[in-house]
Amino acid sequence: MIYGGNKVLSSTGHFWARSNQECDDCTLSFRLKVTKGSIHLVFRMNDQGRYFIRFDSKSSMLSKQYWPDTLQEDLDKKTVGHKLETWHQVEINVEGSEITFKVDNKSEWFYTDPDPLFSGDFSFETLDFSQAEIDDIKVQVTSPDVIRLFL
DSSP: OEETTEEOEEEESSEEEEEEEEOSSEEEEEEEEEEESOEEEEEEEOSSEEEEEEEOSSEEEEEEEETTTEEEEEEEEEEOOOOTTSOEEEEEEEETTEEEEEETTEEEEEEEOSSOOOOOEEEEEEOTTOEEEEEEEEEEETTTTEEEEOO
């Protein structure tokens, strides 16, 4: 989709946008605008499972899923208003077992996983009856010191 002369990733309904970019120990940052519903911000997705952050107008919530159906919800959560139809700057930092989540340069939560998933790629999953746009995706790999840019 083109937004103000700029190409953005846009999705309505239950859809996936999956990268082939590893995000093991990294900082993933992007701009996110949710128009309605929820989006899963997925990282360290591999053959074993995935982490995902459910992001909507009321909260952010970290969950971990082991394939196919073992779900650990509410590993960390913050009830906070994320204004709909507004661009938010989002940052997910993952190093070893530590996960930090920031929105608009404010820390929402920090979590240390006693049994972490250590590798995998990242993706975005809009849920049923949802609409979201993503722009300016940046992946900074902390080891080795390389910055990769997307979109």
